[in-house]
Amino acid sequence: MPAFLDYYNIQYKVVEVNPISKKEIKWSDYKKVPIVTVEGEQMVNSSDIIDTMFKRLHPEGSAKSSTSSEEEKEWLGWVDSHLVHVLSPNIYRTAGEALESFDYITSHGKSLKFGFMERMVAKYAGATAMYFVAKKLKKKYNITDERESLYQSAETWVDALKDREFLGGSKPNLADLAVFGVLRPIRYLQSGKDMVEHTRIGNWYSRMEEAVGESCRVTA
Template identity: 40%
Template sequence: MKIEVTGPVNLWWFKSQVRLCGGHVVLGFKFQSEHSLCSSGPEFCTCGISAQNANGAKNSSDDLSLTLYQYKTCPFCSKVRAFLDFHGLPYKVVEVNPVMRTEIKFSSYRKVPILMAEPGDKMQINDSSVIISAMKTYLITRHKDLKRVVSFYPEMKSKDENGKEITEYNNKYWVMLEDQDVLQYYPNKEARKEEMKWRMWADDWLVHLISPNVYRTPSEALASFDYIVQEGKFGKVEGFFAKYFGAAAMYFVSKRLKSRHNLQDNVREDLYKAANKWVAAVGSHRKFMGGSTPNLADLAVYGVLRVMEGLEAFNDLMINTKIKPWYKQMEEIIQEKQKAEH
């Protein structure tokens, strides 16, 4: 369940597509993640949460109130929403202006997603995989101490080959379980390793296939920006300029991304190959990688692919690969979880 709070839009936000093309560019935005805790920020009212874990048991979350700062078309943000929706966690959504980012001015961390958790000491959690691992750990653990849980994922700062500071996190794909809980959530060690492997794959490979496919041709780039403008609630004049200038810019950026990630001339082939690789990993002997219910890898892959819905690339993916049955089952089970909470 979510409550949408939409931030302002800016006519010139599409300029950032070229300036920010060094990171993950998906549907017109650049997405990176780094860690930064901040104790100050806007005040939000609290609401109680009684969430279900993957096995259907109720998890008391001690009146935790969650606010997700996001770009709707960001696959990393979509991953977090898929996780929260599947686990029945109520949350507010604040849509961030991709240029001004005034909605996150309270934070020194300037990228999305950001998850703010209250009451008590206000906690800011950054990086989609850290958010998911930390919140899953919090739901499972008997000691509801979110600050302690977040401490399991310490940040590590370093510099890349260009001397730019980057931030990573230890344990970001680990759900921190007590010994007595391990077998309840993972039937064997291989299941845990498998989940981590494919969560990493979604972040390190699958996400890089999105932009080259949705901006593959001028017409697809235009359709993608038409979608962005609709979601961003642009004014008529603003929408016109954002749509046409933004689409042109991202068409050329997508070509550079194709080269950077060594994709085939026909980038659809890489997307199809990735989808079928995932389906093969799930196998025919189970409904989801998590078995009868999705695990965190299922939610990650679904969240990344979902940002293409309504676009030509998504339709082609459903037609030309074996992923549709799995995808539709994911869609249905998340919708069922959301209905159960109403």
């Protein structure tokens, strides 16, 4: 989601969610992230948020008021139905990777004010909990080999590009932004490093980093 906002130079505030208490989203009936609120309206699911925000930028009557092709819609659906489900089993694949992920969360969350003890509890308790949750998700989504599933997903995406710079051609479309948005948080975790090393996705990812540019995030 931030990738879309960054690409369109839309300022936004981020409220990170404490992975243990989730107190920051107790107000919502929806208990997953991302959640976006715009003028009091709540939006959920990454691809749905992107599509809704795009339509806000290009109101009804514009030639760009909806996703431009069936291909784009297909891959937006793939992000929510497949790609997002591959991540947790990978970033929490081992105890070490789970700790790495939670260390990143608790160290880099700018709006979460962790004290030392709270940070340690969040890191170790969260990592332990998510390690076991990841095993359940692996079974739920019939993933036999976490890394192989991640690599296959990356290769599937590269194949979809058909030698284009982006799925959108010379510029990213909504599907490009959705895939990039899902992969960006893991890029410099072990899972993301492995993905770039063992698949062809690195060149596309680098082009997306350049296209999306600097973060438009503002201090909450």
